Amino acid sequence: MNTIPYEQMVSEFRRVLGTTGFNADDAAILARVFASNSRDGVPSHGLNFFPGFIADVTSGRVDIKARAQPVVALGAMEQWDGQRGPGVLNAIASMERAIELARQHTVGAVALRNTSHWSRAGTYGLQAADAGCIGICWTNTTKLMPAYGGLDKRLGNNPLVLSIPRPDGDHVLLDMAISQFSGGRTGTHKRSGEPFPVPGGYDADGALTTDAANLERALPIGHWKGSGLALCLDLVAALLSGGKTTTQIARGGKEAGVSQVYLAFDLSRVGDSAQMIDSVQEALNDLVSGEMVVGQQVTWPGQRSAGRRRDAERDGVPVEQQFWDQVLAL
Amino acid sequence: MNTIPYEQMVSEFRRVLGTTGFNADDAAILARVFASNSRDGVPSHGLNFFPGFIADVTSGRVDIKARAQPVVALGAMEQWDGQRGPGVLNAIASMERAIELARQHTVGAVALRNTSHWSRAGTYGLQAADAGCIGICWTNTTKLMPAYGGLDKRLGNNPLVLSIPRPDGDHVLLDMAISQFSGGRTGTHKRSGEPFPVPGGYDADGALTTDAANLERALPIGHWKGSGLALCLDLVAALLSGGKTTTQIARGGKEAGVSQVYLAFDLSRVGDSAQMIDSVQEALNDLVSGEMVVGQQVTWPGQRSAGRRRDAERDGVPVEQQFWDQVLAL
Numbered sequence: 184m185n186t187i188p189y190e191q192m193v194s195e196f197r198r199v200l201g202t203t204g205f206n207a208d209d210a211a212i213l214a215r216v217f218a219s220n221s222r223d224g225v226p227s228h229g230l231n232f233f234p235g236f237i238a239d240v241t242s243g244r245v246d247i248k249a250r251a252q253p254v255v256a257l258g259a260m261e262q263w264d265g266q267r268g269p270g271v272l273n274a275i276a277s278m279e280r281a282i283e284l285a286r287q288h289t290v291g292a293v294a295l296r297n298t299s300h301w302s303r304a305g306t307y308g309l310q311a312a313d314a315g316c317i318g319i320c321w322t323n324t325t326k327l328m329p330a331y332g333g334l335d336k337r338l339g340n341n342p343l344v345l346s347i348p349r350p351d352g353d354h355v356l357l358d359m360a361i362s363q364f365s366g367g368r369t370g371t372h373k374r375s376g377e378p379f380p381v382p383g384g385y386d387a388d389g390a391l392t393t394d395a396a397n398l399e400r401a402l403p404i405g406h407w408k409g410s411g412l413a414l415c416l417d418l419v420a421a422l423l424s425g426g427k428t429t430t431q432i433a434r435g436g437k438e439a440g441v442s443q444v445y446l447a448f449d450l451s452r453v454g455d456s457a458q459m460i461d462s463v464q465e466a467l468n469d470l471v472s473g474e475m476v477v478g479q480q481v482t483w484p485g486q487r488s489a490g491r492r493r494d495a496e497r498d499g500v501p502v503e504q505q506f507w508d509q510v511l512a513l
Numbered sequence: 514m515n516t517i518p519y520e521q522m523v524s525e526f527r528r529v530l531g532t533t534g535f536n537a538d539d540a541a542i543l544a545r546v547f548a549s550n551s552r553d554g555v556p557s558h559g560l561n562f563f564p565g566f567i568a569d570v571t572s573g574r575v576d577i578k579a580r581a582q583p584v585v586a587l588g589a590m591e592q593w594d595g596q597r598g599p600g601v602l603n604a605i606a607s608m609e610r611a612i613e614l615a616r617q618h619t620v621g622a623v624a625l626r627n628t629s630h631w632s633r634a635g636t637y638g639l640q641a642a643d644a645g646c647i648g649i650c651w652t653n654t655t656k657l658m659p660a661y662g663g664l665d666k667r668l669g670n671n672p673l674v675l676s677i678p679r680p681d682g683d684h685v686l687l688d689m690a691i692s693q694f695s696g697g698r699t700g701t702h703k704r705s706g707e708p709f710p711v712p713g714g715y716d717a718d719g720a721l722t723t724d725a726a727n728l729e730r731a732l733p734i735g736h737w738k739g740s741g742l743a744l745c746l747d748l749v750a751a752l753l754s755g756g757k758t759t760t761q762i763a764r765g766g767k768e769a770g771v772s773q774v775y776l777a778f779d780l781s782r783v784g785d786s787a788q789m790i791d792s793v794q795e796a797l798n799d800l801v802s803g804e805m806v807v808g809q810q811v812t813w814p815g816q817r818s819a820g821r822r823r824d825a826e827r828d829g830v831p832v833e834q835q836f837w838d839q840v841l842a843l
Contacts, residue, residue, distance in 0.1 A: 257618075257619035257782050257783065258589065258617065258618035258619045258620075258782075259588065259589035259618035259619060259620045259621075260618070260619035260620045260778070260783075262783070262784075287588065288587075288588035288589035288590070288618060289587035289588045289589060289590035289622070290588075290589045290590045290620055290622045290776075291589075292619070292620045292778075294783075317749055317752065317753070319749075329803070330800050330801075330803075330811045331809075331811065332805055332806050332809035332810055332811045332812070333800075333803045333804065333805055333806065333809075333811040334803060334804040334805065334806060335803030335804050337799060337800050337803050337811075338800070345742070345745035345746070345749065346745075347745065347748045347749065347752065355744070355745060355748060357738075357741040357742055357744075357745045359735070359738045359741065359742070363735055363736075363738070380736075381736050389806070404734045404735025404736075404738050404739060405689070405693055405734025405735055405739060406693075406710075406711050406734075407814075408687075408689045408693070408734050409734060409735060410814075411687040411689065411813070411814030412675070412687055412689070414685070414687075414796070414800060414813060414814065415675035415676075415677065415685060415687045415814065416675075417796065418677045418685060418792075418793055418796060419647055419649075419675065419677065419778075421792060421796075422647065422677065422780060422783065422784070422789050422792065422793070423647070423778060423783060425783070425784045428792055428795070428796045429796070430795055430796045430799040431792070431795075446620075448590070448622075448749075448753060450752060452587050452588075453587065453590075453592070453624075453752065453753060453755070454592075454752070454755045459752050462748075462751060462752065462758055462761070463748055463752070465758070465760055465761075466744070466747065466748060466751075466758045466759070466760045469667060469760040470660050470663075470667050470668070470744060471660075473659070473660075473663045473664060473665030473667050474663065474664040474665050475662055475663055475664065476662050476663065476664060476719065479661075479662035479663075480662055481660045481661065481662045481663040481667075482662070483741070483744060484737075484740075484741030484744065484745065
């Protein structure tokens with residue numbers, strides 16, 4: 184696969200964002216977020232996402248002048264309204280505010296309504312961890328997945344993030360859609376033809392399948408468990424933010440105005456930093472030290488993306504040429 | 514299956530708890546919790562759990578005089594030490610305090626270390642919902658499950674709860690271990706010989722199996738996703754509480770001194786109650802209204818247990834006679 188130096192990718196994204204109408208500050212932030220996502224091995228929310236994002240801006244689906252605004256301060260929690268502004272910028276502002284609240288109250292929460300697609304969920308977990316905080320955040324989505332026992336799409340895949348800071352910046356980062364495979368990864372498998380490593384859902388005949396191209400219904404992780412988790416994440420985000428549920432989002436047609444929750448816990452207020460670092464390291468060492476299934480390797484969440492980040496910093500960011508060409512032509 | 518009137522079960526449990534040394538108040542609380550768990554269709558953490566709990570008390574593994582104590586107040590979050598006291602009483606006190614903190618700060622958190630098995634996780638989600646709060650809580654456990662790609666047990670199954678209040682008391686309640694089947698449910702299937710409805714893990718040959726009796730390694734929901742989620746829940750609980758990780762718990766042999774997190778969000782501070790009730794009801798109606806897989810029925814999390822509760826209030830609580838006889842003989 185062709186590679187592009189990270190800074191060149193940032194710079195190219197910045198150019199396009201500037202042309203599209205973003206001011207220099209916003210363009211700089213967004214360019215880094217999208218390039219970082221590709222660098223960390225999540226091109227579905229980096230380079231491959233970028234042309235669609237620009238299309239959403241030029242079509243007016245995302246209003247680049249709009250920004251998340253605080254609606255009401257409720258102590259350790261605040262409600263914000265995303266004004267349908269760019270989801271990435273709204274998300275960064277929301278997690279930033281949750282971190283500020285955590286500096287004051289140990290736990291801080293921002294519930295954001297009426298925002299747009301935040302791209303890679305893990306971005307905001309890393310943001311919290313970079314600030315020395317545990318981060319927990321999630322978003323609802325439009326209907327993407329049937330409930331357990333159902334045939335029709337009724338649930339969002341509602342990506343959920345948990346992050347735990349590590350001093351070298353290789354944070355523990357869980358970033359998971361509640362469907363076994365995210366929309367982005369399903370797209371990657373469709374294009375490559377490579378089968379999923381485990382069934383991703385049901386085909387048109389109702390049989391479990393590893394073929395992304397024949398995926399009719401996505402499978403929630405753990406069957407009824409993921410089905411229930413997706414519903415609960417949706418309801419909590421909508422209630423706390425005063426925003427839309429998945430049911431209400433889907434009624435509007437194309438996904439717009441989603442609801443999100445950002446939680447930060449300021450570890451510097453909680454306990455002894457050296458002891459925390461040791462506990463985390465000991466748990467990670469223990470996790471990866473056991474006997475492995477033949478041909479497999481146990482990793483902790485975030486380990487692979489941290490490795491890809493280091494590789495890409497050395498060797499450049501791998502790109503699917505068709506997407507890079509699209510960006511160059513923008 | 515034989516049934517016992519709910520109040521008779523409460524009264525019998527209260528008698529045994531009194532004999533075992535609990536004071537009248539604690540015996541009344543515990544008797545209701547265990548009987549409620551059986552009544553709601555979770556006998557593995559109700560009647561079937563009760564004799565083992567009494568054995569833990571008489572063996573001194575649980576100190577019935579010890580109680581969770583606040584260690585440090587950190588604004589909207591507090592750290593508590595469970596003193597290895599009875600897990601159910603510690604959990605109730607912790608969620609109660611999280612609710613009080615939420616009344617003041619909208620979000621309230623208690624991180625509890627050094628506590629004992631809390632029996633049915635959902636109990637504390639219902640407690641929050643009865644108080645008009647969204648409840649989120651989880652516990653770590655000793656090593657019960659291999660990580661994705663591993664053969665040795667390295668992870669807890671770390672039950673996670675999310676609850677959303679409904680005005681009729683039939684709250685939305687997700688109560689899930691991160692293993693596809695909890696220890697309690699695996700035991701039930703072992704005794705009955707009934708196969709799991711989906712694979713619960715791997716047998717000794719490394720093949721996925723629905724046979725509880727041949728289950729060698731439990732499967733985390735969503736493979737690498739549940740594996741990562743279990744690790745993160747463990748680390749967050751241990752760091753916030755200053756307590757033990759799963760690695761550290763397992764080092765001590767039999768499970769003792771687990772770490773837990775309790776979060777409550779006071780919805781009465783957040784928004785318009787009537788509108789919230791409508792949003793939740795609309796989402797639940799939508800969820801269960803689609804086309805179903807033949808022979809299946811979509812339900813929302815908590816719906817079946819709410820139904821079992823109503824059935825048991827009318828017809829008595831179903832019991833496996835061997836366990837009821839054990840209690841009568843205590």
